[in-house]
Amino acid sequence: MSTSAAPSAVEERELLPTNVSPVHYELLLAPDLDALTYTGEVQIKVRVNEATSTIVLHANELEIAEAAITSIASAQLATPLQATAIAFEKSDETVHLEFARALAAETEATLHIKFRGVLNDLMVGFYRSKYTDAKSETKYMATTQFEPTDARRAFPCWDEPTQKATFDVTLRVRDSLTALSNMDVARVETPAAGLKDVVFNTTPLMSTYLLAFVVGELEYIEAQTSGEHNGRPVTCRVYTTPGKSEKGRFALNVAVQVLEYFADVFGIAYALPKLDQVAIGDFEAGAMENWGLVTYREVMLLVDEANTSSRARQMVAYVVSHELAHKWFGNLVTMEWWSELWLNEGFATWVGNLAVDHLFPEYHAWTQFLVDEFQRALALDALRSSHPIQVPVRRSSEISQIFDAISYSKGGSAIRMLSSYIGLDNFFKGVRAYLQKHKYANASTQDLWTALSEASGVDVTQFMAIWTRTIGYPIITVAELDGGAQIEIQQNRYLSAGDVTGAEDETLWWVPLRIEVHGSAGARPADVLSARRATVDVAVAGAKWYKLNKGTVGIYRVKYPASAVANIAQAIADGELETNDRIGVIADAAALACSGHSNTSDFLTLLRAYSTETEFIVWQEIATRTDALVAVWADEDAATRDGLRALLRSLFSPLAERLGWEAAGADEESLVGRLRALAIRVAGFAGDQGVCAETRRRFHAFFAGDRSAIASDALGAAFAIAVRTGGRDEFDKAMGYYLDPANPADQQLSALASLGQTTDPALLDELLEFALGDKVRNQDLHKAISSIGNHGPSRERLWRWYQTNYDLLASRYRASMSYMGILIRLSAGEFTGRSKADEVERFLAERDTQKFQRVVDQTLERIRSNTRWLEKDRDDVRAWLTKSGF
Structure with missing residues (x-):
């Protein structure tokens, strides 16, 4: 293995010692989906670059039962050289192994380690994902998320991108379960009654963060690429929990085409014999490009052909394409x-x-x-x-x-x-x-x-x-x-x-x-x-x-x-x-x-020059910019707020009226449907009474059984307007839709996001309590609070909730603290006012935010920047609105 560029001295990277480097891993993992634990053994062939009696590698929240050198220079030792000390450095996430005698430089040795771990609920490392089966029983699958530095949570390893090695993986599982890893299956063995060892072929040279395993009750659909540019057909599969596999058909078709397209434009065939894509219930990232075994949050992979919105469908196409691009940029060349x-x-x-x-x-x-x-x-x-x-x-x-x-x-x-x-x-x-x-x-x-x-x-x-x-x-x-x-x-x-x-x-x-x-x-x-x-x-x-x-x-x-x-x-x-x-x-x-x-x-x-604009994406940008203006001016006097709402109605109400609620025909472009939804949302939020009345009528017809009353592209907008302009009944109906697993995942999340539009303080408190319960997956908490800050009077309530629950949130997301950055941005990022920025800064200064400090700094800067904007142009906007008759 070689690297093309030496680390910059300026960066002072904290890396593992270079006295020993890995060549090949033989890894055996035995997950127990009842106890939610696992045992493991790893034999690592290492290259000894410098004479040493100490080996340092990464390990995080693992229990190491035994470590020994079992061979030197390919010669099996009659008596393994046991580690005389096993010391963990928690701050560095490393384990230091001491041996009674030194290993000679320029030799190879085999390090054997036995360890135990927990299938955690942190969505990192080797972890558990919960789902409900057809009998409404709670089940678990085991899966992985190693990028950037959590392979070390699954097994002891050299967890740095330059420390590439090859891997032989064996998963010991109940014989009723499916076991997947990066490579195809070499063979299946029977170590004991009711168990099977699924042995996978050797991987190419690769970094640890790209290794992956999935174990659970899974079903799949399958297709093959044409082989036109890869030199041979590649078998592609989409795996899901039982009953969902057909929802992977769209993503499967995209993958089959994209794998050939990239082999063509990059001029290099896809390197592995198969490509699996797996839908995971609990998954913090959108997706992860593990070589040969790409994992996805369900909403990023599964499409309900009849009901998924066109935006969500496009997102699936993009995320699949993005992850497959990594097979060359990231996996092949790292x-x-x-x-x-x-x-x-x-x-x-x-x-x-x-x-x-x-x-x-x-x-x-x-x-x-x-x-x-x-x-x-x-x-x-x-x-x-x-x-x-x-x-x-x-x-x-x-x-x-x-x-x-x-x-x-x-x-x-x-x-x-x-x-x-x-x-x-x-x-x-x-x-x-x-x-x-x-x-x-x-x-x-x-x-x-x-x-x-x-x-x-x-x-x-x-x-x-x-x-x-x-x-x-x-x-x-x-x-x-x-x-x-x-x-x-x-x-x-x-x-x-x-x-x-x-x-x-x-x-x-x-x-x-x-x-x-x-x-x-x-x-x-x-x-x-x-x-x-x-x-x-x-x-x-x-x-x-x-x-x-x-x-x-x-x-x-x-x-x-x-x-x-x-x-x-x-x-x-x-x-x-x-x-x-x-x-x-x-x-x-x-x-x-x-x-x-x-x-x-x-x-x-x-903006007046855009009065005859017809393109959805242009209107999307206009809406983004006017939304930002309305958010910063949210606490201004009633006349100014009403003037801005009137301006928005002058822009978007004609669009909503022209497009109506119904598609012009079966061949209507998807972007027209999105423009219709955008116009309804903005006009409704701006107080267009006709739009609001029709939205409420269709909302109740929808829940009375007429699902054609609201098109899939307009569901998020319709739910949001109904909840904002309604009360307990509308809130409960949107909540029920979110909780029904039969509904498309993207639409469930739209319903969850709509709940934050309520202007009722009691309902808002109910939502904030609900968001911390077990009905909202940890990865989706931000969806529950994402729209609360859009309503000026609700911002303070959200901020108090964040402060009150900070310790709980920090504990829940301790292994993925970047999520805390998302939460602070949503909980405080819509504020204006110098004193408010100071208040947020004081609160966070007393807490350990080093793992998301960059987002903290950005949030504070946004508050202060928006405050200066408001102070500078408060009178300018008021005068323009008056002059323009709004």
């Missing part, structure tokens, strides 16, 4: 350390969308990317408390905090920007060379840049290193010269707080300008800004407007002079700008209002 996480996740985010766009062009995946990924990345990266795409990681406790919108969404956006600049052909040529050179090994970001530079003939490192190693992104300020024939452009760092200091504004980004001028053909690819400022010619005879960042590909915001904004607004009204550009313009205007680079009234005025 980042050399977690500071390079974006190599896995940023690339999988980008190429996952590429696959969805290939299979389902009707979803307009790349346009949705702008709202779901690109704008999400820019929102987070506009904070001082963001981090670079390549972020130094010192210890394991820091890793989970970078599984965020920077590693995924900004990473994917950086790939999109780069591939657009050098061209897809050159990009994939470089990717193929990168994968071929580093397969079954580890690589760094620089390795990728080197391959892409050689493929494209462009020094990729020169401009992309700035994007991956530097926090933030620029705002491009435009000034017109010579009557508009030329523009002067200047780049500075953008912060949502709008208060960049000189020390924070030293970076000069490489900025692809992609200028489009009215009357010209497309963007000008040669225009790149890499200095502080430059002058660019935009003179075209008869041109009425110009626009930077065509297609919204570059990672930056643009501030135009007022005259240019007016011209762009007219171009939007006249239908002259493409969808991606219309999204980029309104997103930039909203962001610049928040940061103080422009007035919020400028954003509100620009």
